[in-house]
Amino acid sequence: MPIKGDLLVVSDSNDNCRFLENLLSDSNWQVTSSFEPNRALVAIKNIRPAVVILDLPLDLMQAKFTTLLTLDLETAYVVILPEVNPREVAKFFHKNASDVLIKPFAEKRFHEAIERASEFKSLIRQNLEYRKQLEEANRELNDSLHLLELDQIAGSQIQNSLLPKTPLKKNKYEIAYRISPTLYLSGDFVGYNILYDRYLVFYVADVSGHGSSSAFLTVLLKFIFNRILKRHKANKDLDVIAQAPKGFIEHINREVMALDLDRHLTIFAGSLDTKTNKLRYTVASHMPMPFIVTSGNVIRLKGRGKPVGIFRDAEWKVEEVELPSEFLLTLVSDGVLEVFPNKSLKDKEKIISNSIKESDGSVGDICKKLGLSQIKDIPDDVTILTIRKKN
Amino acid sequence: MPIKGDLLVVSDSNDNCRFLENLLSDSNWQVTSSFEPNRALVAIKNIRPAVVILDLPLDLMQAKFTTLLTLDLETAYVVILPEVNPREVAKFFHKNASDVLIKPFAEKRFHEAIERASEFKSLIRQNLEYRKQLEEANRELNDSLHLLELDQIAGSQIQNSLLPKTPLKKNKYEIAYRISPTLYLSGDFVGYNILYDRYLVFYVADVSGHGSSSAFLTVLLKFIFNRILKRHKANKDLDVIAQAPKGFIEHINREVMALDLDRHLTIFAGSLDTKTNKLRYTVASHMPMPFIVTSGNVIRLKGRGKPVGIFRDAEWKVEEVELPSEFLLTLVSDGVLEVFPNKSLKDKEKIISNSIKESDGSVGDICKKLGLSQIKDIPDDVTILTIRKKN
Known part of the structure; x- marks a missing residue:
């Protein structure tokens, strides 16, 4: 199975990290984890993982990570929340989280959330990639056309003379x-x-x-x-x-x-x-x-x-x-x-x-x-x- | 103010429809509403509104509208829910709702939800539009290039002879x-x-x-x-x-x-x-x-x-x-x-x-x-x- 990409688990406890890592042990993600939120922020910027799973206290998450969600197009965020007010859930989506899991969650739901997060972002990536290819192709076509046109213009100048x-x-x-x-x-x-x-x-x-x-x-x-x-x-x-x-x-x-x-x-x-x-x-x-x-x-x-x-x-x-x-x-x-x-x-x-x-x-x-x-x-x-x- | 597009309010009660319509009375949306969900489904297909606001009982929404959410790229859905289990909120996002409002909601939040829904979809639309333009430009460039290349090939045949x-x-x-x-x-x-x-x-x-x-x-x-x-x-x-x-x-x-x-x-x-x-x-x-x-x-x-x-x-x-x-x-x-x-x-x-x-x-x-x-x-x-x- 080919590696799907980097997945970073961020939690405030080592136990939590290990629990989530275990859930991913059979997957083909390249999993790393961090239970120090500040280090995690650095890691996100350096590794640019495809998916980040955030399992942190609500206030910590809001204070440090919600700005990230809107910033980075390449990375999808799955947020794990305790049984909270439904408005909090909506707020995270509003801030561009890819998915929200409410504790306790079924293992199947966990995998679905990661799947959705990665697919959605890869769709955006593919889209951007395709656009880049189109723009590049356009540039190349334009250059070739320009070259031939210049040639024809030079030829027509000779003919006109x-x-x-x-x-x-x-x-x-x-x-x-x-x-x-x-x-x-x-x-x-x-x-x-x-x-x-x-x-x-x-x-x-x-x-x-x-x-x-x-x-x-x-x-x-x-x-x-x-x-x-x-x-x-x-x-x-x-x-x-x-x-x-x-x-x-x-x-x-x-x-x-x-x-x-x-x-x-x-x-x-x-x-x-x-x-x-x-x-x-x-x-x-x-x-x-x-x-x-x-x-x-x-x-x-x-x-x-x-x-x-x-x-x-x-x-x-x-x-x-x-x-x-x-x-x-x-x-x-x-x-x-x-x-x-x-x-x-x-x-x-x-x-x-x-x-x-x-x-x-x-x-x-x-x-x-x-x-x-x-x-x-x-x-x-x-x-x-x-x-x-x-x- | 130019009209932003069609916005359809769907509710099961006329009062609710009027309440939501009133909230939009100062906006530049072309608002219509329907309190008959079956008719609303037909209207969505015909009008293809930019935004649909769904204020329906949970079971009715799940039965009739959740499939729509994933189907239509052109239309963004804002779902209004009662104070429910937060998992239900997550589920709606999971199904590609643009936003979820929990009753009772502030008027500001309501307008934000519509704004977000319409912006996100219009971004997708712009993206698609840009892609179409690029593809079209590509085709035209290819045609022009092909024409000049054929001309040059014919010329080189003459020269070779x-x-x-x-x-x-x-x-x-x-x-x-x-x-x-x-x-x-x-x-x-x-x-x-x-x-x-x-x-x-x-x-x-x-x-x-x-x-x-x-x-x-x-x-x-x-x-x-x-x-x-x-x-x-x-x-x-x-x-x-x-x-x-x-x-x-x-x-x-x-x-x-x-x-x-x-x-x-x-x-x-x-x-x-x-x-x-x-x-x-x-x-x-x-x-x-x-x-x-x-x-x-x-x-x-x-x-x-x-x-x-x-x-x-x-x-x-x-x-x-x-x-x-x-x-x-x-x-x-x-x-x-x-x-x-x-x-x-x-x-x-x-x-x-x-x-x-x-x-x-x-x-x-x-x-x-x-x-x-x-x-x-x-x-x-x-x-x-x-x-x-x-x-």
Whole structure:
């Protein structure tokens, strides 16, 4: 039988002590006894026994031990009293004694009193222990979470530094965007630049999934986009630029496939000639298709194409369209569709097109009209990119 | 004064009920009373009052209410008894009554009893409430942590898929590595390949920091390394390959600087000619320098160079060394130095060189000898890469 703990018997006579000790001889308590009350007080403070049995004259008990009862949560007190006024009994309970035994008492009652005292206190101990464990677990979880969050924040700072500045203005044109990631890192990505002071080249990409695994690929997109622009600049190949974004998605497709990652992406890539107001673009599975608002009407660009990173040697068609002299072109990533569950695709697109139409044309206001600002947990990364021309 | 809660007075006489109600008339308890014990039992179950005052004949109380006392944690019971045997008083406490009043009692004592009863129970309630809050917070933290962990695991899978297979064998040569990230994602990275069935080209890179922000750059390294190898293959420029890793670090430096990230890295890049057993290598701030074990002796490669990503147009010198006919070349990233705090750099390098010498030459055994397997929280990413030649 395992030892239950320390039990201290306190009495004013050695005989009494021995009598009570005898009653406990078959128990698995670690019993010590003291017939000197002052020493007992010291022993209680040092040993912190689980149970103390007090068998002392009433006045001595009241004078020296009743304050103890309220003080110590770890120790339970069983008080043995002579046949007294029942009010005295109530008073001891009132002072937080665990149990009171009235002399003479049955041996069974004695054991019950100790049992109850020890159980009640151990319940309190267990409770405290459990609370401590919970608090400790909470602290550890918080620390782990904090560590990962800091990591993600640092990652998202790197990712943000790869994104272009917003808004970017060029004569009557303005391009701007906002990416709202569902986690810290985004699988959505945008890039744009002005080439030869004339062509506004841009893309919106959406890597399958979200979070860090998808964000990895966006670094690559930035890098590839940079390289292409740099090469064009170095080669001064104006004719090739005029054909942009021809070959752009094919190029990315080859590079992504060479990495052999289990990731694909959708892209909308465009090149807007600010001299002729003509837009050339390629669609790699990007949806919904961009919306153009012009004098209160909303029209949709047409086009389609395979996603990137799945089909080797796939090709993408370049579309060309003349834009109205004033317009607001808005691209949204497909994450926005998940913001409106339980609706048909058609209804969702209607909501988006209305939100754009009713907005003041700024990215912020479009987000607001779409209700994105109120959503706490966006189910997927959401990107809004706008190109505006005002005369 | 705000209402404290429901208090139910149960007695067998209407007069008694009114007497007790009167005592409570100035209190802020929501008092109801019942002089029909059976109805009172129903009321207790329905209302779940904070305090019940029982003023009933002893036998009726024992028969109907004592089981209640132990059952309900939310409700505290104050029992009013006539001048009885003190054992009866003790018994009621034993059954978990909050307090016992002996008739006749002072009004002050009555209010104290109610106060104590309500406080004790509210303490239990607060305790339970706090526990519930802690458990709830724990669940939420766990969920958030799980979400971020899944994200990191997915990210590390992507990162791992960018790493070369280990070990790679080529005639008498074998190259192998192990990366132990401090978080899920690593800022350490390795790459190698065999070109023209002859040159074992390889590098070990260590991006400043660790975690996802550093891991981003490793994707780029893989991509750049791939491109260079592909170009060499396409151009069949054997002479250039023979000069490897000439220009390799300069190339990476340009690309990293073009991205304009606040990250630099150290690299050790090498090209081992398996025909001549000659090693050409470049050091970009990589430390400690690689160790070569040959017939029981440990020698160190010599060389130094600037870190990558800080100095525009920096250049790195290519060293050349003839390797022994049998050897074990071991590269470790500087993370391993942090595994032995409170030691000088010289002592740390001694530990590393001894660990390598005493190992069986496998990456696993070197890690073991370094004590890496026992460390739970590695302070920085640690990479071990070995190249062996056995005749």
